[in-house]
Amino acid sequence: QVQLVESGGGLVQPGESLRLSCAASGVRFSMWSMGWYRQAPGKQRELVASMSAGGETNLADSVKARFTISRDNAENTVYLQMNSLKPEDTAVYYCKCRGVWGQGTQVTVSS
Numbered sequence: 001q002v003q004l005v006e007s008g009g010g011l012v013q014p015g016e017s018l019r020l021s022c023a024a025s026g027v028r029f030s031m032w033s034m035g036w037y038r039q040a041p042g043k044q045r046e047l048v049a050s051m052s053a054g055g056e057t058n059l060a061d062s063v064k065a066r067f068t069i070s071r072d073n074a075e076n077t078v079y080l081q082m083n084s085l086k087p088e089d090t091a092v093y094y095c096k097c098r099g100v101w102g103q104g105t106q107v108t109v110s111s
Contacts, residue, residue: 002025004095004103005022006022006095007022008021010106012085013109014086014087014110014111015085017081018085018107019080022080027098029071034051034071036080036093036096038094039091039092049080051071063082082107088109092106093106
């Protein structure tokens with residue numbers, strides 16, 4: 001079955017960067033769209049970025065100028081490069097593939 005493992009979260013100051021990784025197994029990774037979502041305390045989970053099997057990307061307006069999604073099909077991994085982080089980016093970040101969620105990684109942006 002599909003398994004997703006996120007990593008790369010942490011505590012950073014406003015304006016700093018992080019790169020999240022999501023390693024997939026149990027799936028023909030190159031054939032599927034991948035998505036990054038986030039959920040802040042008391043809020044609904046929201047789509048942050050997605051990338052189709054063909055490489056088309058979609059980013060939420062709130063992150064479009066700051067975040068980049070990419071994938072390495074040879075490594076079965078999808079990345080989320082997050083620059084110029086803001087306190088409002090604080091959330092648990094999840095990746096999703098074929099309806100399966102990873103366990104999430106916490107990102108905290110605070111001075």
